[in-house]
Amino acid sequence: MQLYLPIAEISVNAFLILGLGGIVGFLSGMFGVGGGFLITPLLFFIGVPPAVAVATGANQVVASSISGVLAQLRRKGVDFQMGGVLLAGGIVGSAIGVWVFRLMTKAGQVDLFVQLSYVLFLGLIGALMFQESLRSFLRSRQAGGAPVRRSHVHSWVHGLPIKMKFRASGLYISVIPPLLIGAAVGFLAAIMGVGGGFIMVPAMIYLLGMPTKVVIGTSLFQIIFVTAFTTVMHAVTSQTVDMLLALLLILGGVVGAQIGARVGMRLKAEQLRILLSLLVLAVALRIAVDLLVTPSELYSVAAGVLP
């Protein structure tokens, strides 16, 4: 069934979009990530203009994060204080990101900018995650038991001023690192159309020393608001949110997420992390290849509006 998307101004197969949403939902349910980093490149691939893909991707992440955070709330896995601080940084980062995105669109470099961000961040995070999870996987095999992890590491992060008590996380640290992490994630959300969970989760564990129990819930809580803000910002500044496209992605995504979550429960945490890191690396590689291989068409055309 062909469906004409009113904002992207292309005609797509509705089942293809539902399927795409479903596959990404399946993976995000299995790994506990928003899936924005998969949705946005896949949308580029089927011909959705980059600006529309990024803005609509953000809208889709809102839905999957709400679905996820409700489950975490029941497990008391959300630190609202930490979420609030991350959010404050996130809003600032997102506003800067939307502004940079507009500048890059004008300069005709938005594709390159988005692609480079993907290669850089996904490649880096994927490689770190792969290395870490492979090591703990091997260790758990050798020792036959769970790896020993220090729950609280003192580092330079804990020496900064303006300290605040985060009860649910059991932390007493400066608000500066969470603010900066929030801002970085908000910036990425705006330019990459992602939630940023794949950056925030490791940052919370390794930089802030938050307990794993509250990490996913808090990250999802913050992501809801940052991506919601990003969606509205893109809708207002460049009218690039395609409601119909988002709705199809969301419908496919929520169904896929339920199935994915059930499959995910059957796998071990280390196996999941290795699979996720391989997936992240594969996406980064795929985009890197596009940048390195000689394109079949050197010219591109961007229609302007009549003055």
Added chain:
Amino acid sequence: MIRLIAVLMLAALAGPAGPAGADETIVAGMSQNRVSITADFDGSEILIYGAVKRETPPPGNRGPLEVIVTVEGPSTPVTVRRKARVAGIWVNNASVTVDSAPSFYAVATTGPLDHILSDTDNLRYGITIERVIRAVGITDEAEKAGEFLLGLLRVRTNEGRYRILQGKVELTEETLFRTDVILPANLTEGEYKVRLFLLRDKRVIASQERVIGVRKEGLERFIFNLAQEQPLVYGLISLVLAAAAGWGASAAFRLARA
């Protein structure tokens, strides 16, 4: 008023028909004069047909009658960018701005264009796509500006936006003609100008112009207008939809587990 303008335009167009061809004129029709982009829009095929009206028998001393039909979508300025390898990766590093290029352009003819149309009349009436694109002064913007124009033509031809349909106009007994023009699914809204030309001896002897209105309708119209006119409301509605879907999924999941 609109009708009066249309009549005047037709009169003006019939004007340059030339003395020899004044007795052959076009009577034309189209299968539809509006195209609605609705949710299930997947391109549209327009039948353009017509007849040659004459008071006297066709002149025997002149070349055969030929017909050219053009369909032109709304024009916008476009930026053409070229990629080049910089530090190992491919980036856009040169661009030119073309003043005006149509978003869609199809030329259907009864025969090969260079056999039925002279360069002077092509220039005068702006029939082939090269004559329709306005690119004044791009030579100042970049060296080899012509390559950017070729790039533009190639990209849009590959997208199905620019089409040359040589020999696709059927002409019967130098009187009746018809052609089908396929409008692609990636259509831009606006007025599509249909021009019909009669030619003899590579010269235009009569022409006529029609308009097809392409508009988003129904849900598409509503969503597009809302996004343009009430962007804040639109953004908030998108969020509410996303929130409802996310909450609904969570609730359904809980029910399914219980």
